[in-house]
Amino acid sequence: MSAPIIAIDAMGGDFGPHCIVPASLSCLAESPSLHLVLVGQSSLLEQLVAQQSGVDRSRLKIxxxxxxxxxxxxxxxxxxxxxxxxxxxxxxxxRDGKANACVSAGNTGALMALARQVLRTLPGIDRPAMVTALPTQADPCLLLDLGANVDCPPEQLFQFAVMGAVAAESLGRQQPRVALLNVGTEEIKGNQQVKQAALLLQQAADLNYQGFIEGDGLYRGEADVVVCDGFVGNILLKSSEGLAGMLVARVEALFKRSLGARIVGAVVLPLLRRLRADLNPAQYNGASFLGLQGIVVKSHGSAGADGFKAAIRRAAQDVEHDLPEQLRSRLGHFLRPPHPYDDVDDVTAGGGQPSN
Structure with missing residues (x-):
């Protein structure tokens, strides 16, 4: 689509419109084909827009x-x-066709509930999943769910895997490798939900399912799509962001400890800046809600201007790839998995049953 129209929840997030409006207008200036709809308290939004120079009002609506x-x-x-x-x-x-996508930095639970009510889920999808890309030693890996669903039965994990694979294909991945995040790679490892989800995925012949993966394997780039429940995914995401920031800060501190270290630091500073840019969580900000009949992108509530701009770019990318329609066209083929639980003694041992 040549001219995506993105609706912005301008009042959400930790910093509200005083961060979101300038970030949105900056993104508008950088993207000549982009159109934005700022949604919020109009008098305040008009004041904030008026403070910015050179705004193309023909591509902006409040x-x-x-x-x-x-x-x-x-x-x-x-x-x-x-x-x-x-x-x-x-x-x-x-919903009304006045915008192609919505971006919000607001309350995640409220956004999930409202998105399901207003936009509805695609046929065959119980609940949407939040997905984002994480940097690895190879190409970025899609991780889902990131916190929209903290408790997931195996059928939902299966649905997440299918949606993640379709999303990866939309980004140009051929036969994307799909894996379940687990505490080990052996089949006997993991809780009942993960084991049962693995059985479903093993039966899906058209999915390139690789089995279980551990956190270190994710960062080595051993899978294109990694699936977990939202409780685990949110902890992994936040821990990754904290670790990246800590590593860069520690390396910078080492180069300031002595004259010799500062001399060496002056030589490697360009590489350090490149590393910091590569690991900067802001450039990966923006989690798409997969499984809705419309495009919704959730920005971190604490995201600054650069992070929020990344979320808008993520929404525009999803519009370009027409992600909901791609999902709609593929889901019917995948989302009728067999239920082989009764054939696997170690899965149902101890009275565990599939979750509904």
Whole structure:
């Protein structure tokens, strides 16, 4: 699509419109084909836009939404109590065909609940999954779920694997390698949900399922798609971001400890800056909600301007690849897996049953 239209929940996130509006306008200036719809308290948004010079108003629209969903607010309150919230109205822009995608840095639980209510899930999908790309020693790896679903039965993990594979194919991966994140690579390792999900994936002949993978294998680039529940995925994502920042900070500190270290540091500083740029979490910010009948991208609530711009670019990329339609066309083929639990004694030992 030559001119993607992205609806922005301008009131969400830790920093709100004072960060989101300048970031959005900067992204608008950098992308000549991009159109944005800023959704929020219109008087405030108009003031913030007026503070920026050179704004192309022909590609910018402001839609009023007087209510704000707080970062700690319960999803039920967002669903029932705030019909004119910026998050809901931004999603409705997508539902009504006025925008191709929605980006929000707001409350994740509320965004998930509202997105399911406003946009609905694709046929065969129980719940959407959040996916993002992580840097590895090879090509970036798609990780899902990142926190939208903290408890996942095996059938949902199977659905996540299918959606992740289709998303990887949309990025040009041929026969993407799919793996389940686990505490070991042996078949006897893991909890019941992971073992049962593995049985389902083994029966899916058209998926390039590789088996279990551990966290270190993910970063070695041993899979293109890594699947886990949202509890594990969110911890892995946040830990990865913290580790990357710590490593760069420690290396920089080492080069400041002595005169000799500073001399060496001056030589390797360009490489260090390259490493910092490669590992910068901001450039990977933006998790797509796979499985909806529309495109929704969740930005970190704490993302700064660069991070939020990355989330907008992620949404534009999903629009370009028409990701929901690609998923729709492929899901019916995959999402009727056999249920071989009864044939595997070690999986059902101890009374464990498939989750519903």
């Amino acid at each position: 839609v009023d939404a007087p209510e704000i969903i707080g970062m700690a607010e319960r999803p039920a309150q967002a669903l029932r109590g705030k019909p004119r919230s910026s998050m809901r109205i931004a999603l409705e822009q997508v």
